Amino acid sequence: MDNEGVSAESQQQRVEVEALEPSEPPEALRIDDQPAPFPVNTTGFYQLDWDLVSGASDGYVVEERQQGVVGDACEWQYDEDSDYCAYRVSSGQSWYISNRSHGKYWYRVRACNDSSQGCGDPSVAYSLDVETEKPRAPEGFTVVPEHQGFDITGNYSLSWNPVTIEPKPRYYEVRASADGSEAPEDWPKLPHNSLETEYPMPESMAPGSYSYWLNACNHKGCTESGEILTVDVLPPALLSTGLDTECGSECLRVSGNGLDPSSIFTVTDIQSGAQQELHPDTVGWQAPTEEDPTTYAWLPLDTSMVEALNSGEGLHIAVQNANGERAAINAYGDETVAKLSQVDSAPAVGADGTIYVGSGNQVYALNRKMVPWSRAGPSPLAAGQGHAHGGFGQRQYLCRLSGRQPLRSYAPGLGTVASGNR
Known part of the structure; x- marks a missing residue:
């Protein structure tokens, strides 16, 4: 209506209104100013923040998921089909998190506005490991x-x-x-x-x-x-030797400690110097037991080595472990000679002039004929010029019958090799 009271229809204007779209999610998240992947947190206290999202007029929603915890335990969920708990952030672009227990957590953020949907899609979810406790000690060491x-x-x-x-x-x-x-x-x-x-x-x-x-x-x-x-x-130690037929042919049984199937044996003919190196696969083994802590090895011998074993000079048995440690023992076909070859102590003289070698229940006395040695028991020596002597092979003994002079053991042609006041 104009000033004169005349009414007229106004011109119509077309207006188009577009529905407000939800906000885009934040592009990146940070924890304590560190971008993903986040360093491990050892306190349970940290701050999550993100960049400003244009149009996020209604704040943000932070979603958190803890490994092993289902969504039913949450006070509020934006997405009830997930296991994420939701927390509203009305202003700012950060959220302080406290008292988180040991575990693994995932975080994502939604930006919100006045759209009918309210908040947009969540950002990419990033994980954080929180380690507030030391591990348990391992067992079964x-x-x-x-x-x-x-x-x-x-x-x-x-x-x-x-x-x-x-x-x-x-x-x-x-x-x-x-x-x-x-x-x-x-x-x-x-x-x-x-x-x-x-x-x-x-x-x-x-x-x-x-x-x-x-x-x-x-x-x-x-x-x-x-x-x-x-x-x-343990270092290798060879204790005794003896003939055996465990191998189906002539074998030498060796006992000792600090041995295992990786030990390498070498057999040497003492007289000729010929050698036989035994491959580990050819050696038979018996491991220690509670009743017998000794290790046994069966060495298959060549025919020539069997002959040398019984010839009187015998064999030199050497062993080497993987760490380079070595041990050795001499082996003889004669049992008496074998026992005497293992005696390392200096000799002692009895009141009647008998020479005794050994210790404990392994004591031997030299008889009048020098060889072989006999089990302990009076066996006087024939004396010459105030001394007595005797022995076998490289093991010879000399002593003064008065007992006032040192006993000496010597190898013929090599001079004195050991002595002691016994």
């Missing part, structure tokens, strides 16, 4: 010899059970000491920072006693209550 059941001669591995319950380790730490004199915390670390539950020694260990301390570790630290394991590496 043990040594695994290269050859089960035999003495430990240098080649072995360390083994343990994995920690399978929370808090789990990120790696296992093994520390070693060769003498055990230092505190375990000061022992040097072995190059094993992984989740492998076995550590083979990188080289064959020399004889001695070795202690190892095993712990499980994560970013919070390492357990300090792990087991300590002591491993004794």
Whole structure:
């Protein structure tokens, strides 16, 4: 209506209204100003933040999921079909998180506006590991010899059970000491920072006693209550020899300690110097038992070595372990000679002039004919110019019958090799 009271229809205008679209999600998330992948948190306190999203007029929704926790435990969920708990952030682009327990968490953020949907799609979900507790100590720490059941001669591995319950380790730490004199915390670390539950020694260990301390570790630290394991590496020692037919032909049975199927035997004819090196696969073995802690090996001999064994000069049996340690013993076909060859003590003279060699219940006396030696029991020697002598092969003994002079053992042609006031 104009000023004169005349009404007229106004011109119509077309207006189009577009529905407000939900906001786009934040492009990146940060924790304590660090972009993903996030470093491990060891306190349970941290801050999540993100860049401003244009048009996010109604704030943001932070969604959090904890490994092993279902959505039913949440106070509020934006997406009820997920296991994410939701938290409203009305202003700003950050959310302070506190008192989170040990575990793994995932985070994503939605930007919100006045659209009918309210909030848009979530951002990419990023994970964070929170380690507020040290792992449990591993159990079952043990040594695994290269050859089960035999003495430990240098080649072995360390083994343990994995920690399978929370808090789990990120790696296992093994520390070693060769003498055990230092505190375990000061022992040097072995190059094993992984989740492998076995550590083979990188080289064959020399004889001695070795202690190892095993712990499980994560970013919070390492357990300090792990087991300590002591491993004794034995040197080879040959104790006795004897003929046997265990091999189906002539064999030499050797007993000893610190031996295993990796030990290499070499047999030498003492008289000729000829040698026979035995391949480990040809040697028969018997491991120590609770009743008998001795290791036995059966050495198959060539015909020539069998003849040398029984010829009187005998055989020289040498053994070498993987760590380079050696031992040796002489073997003789005559049992009496074999026993005497293993006597290392200096001789002693009795009141009646008898020479005794050995100790304990392994004592022998030299008879009038010099050879062979007989079991302990009075067996006087014929004296000449105030002394007595006798023996076998390279083992000869000389003493003064008065007992006031040192007893001496000597090898003919080589001079005195040992003496003692017995």
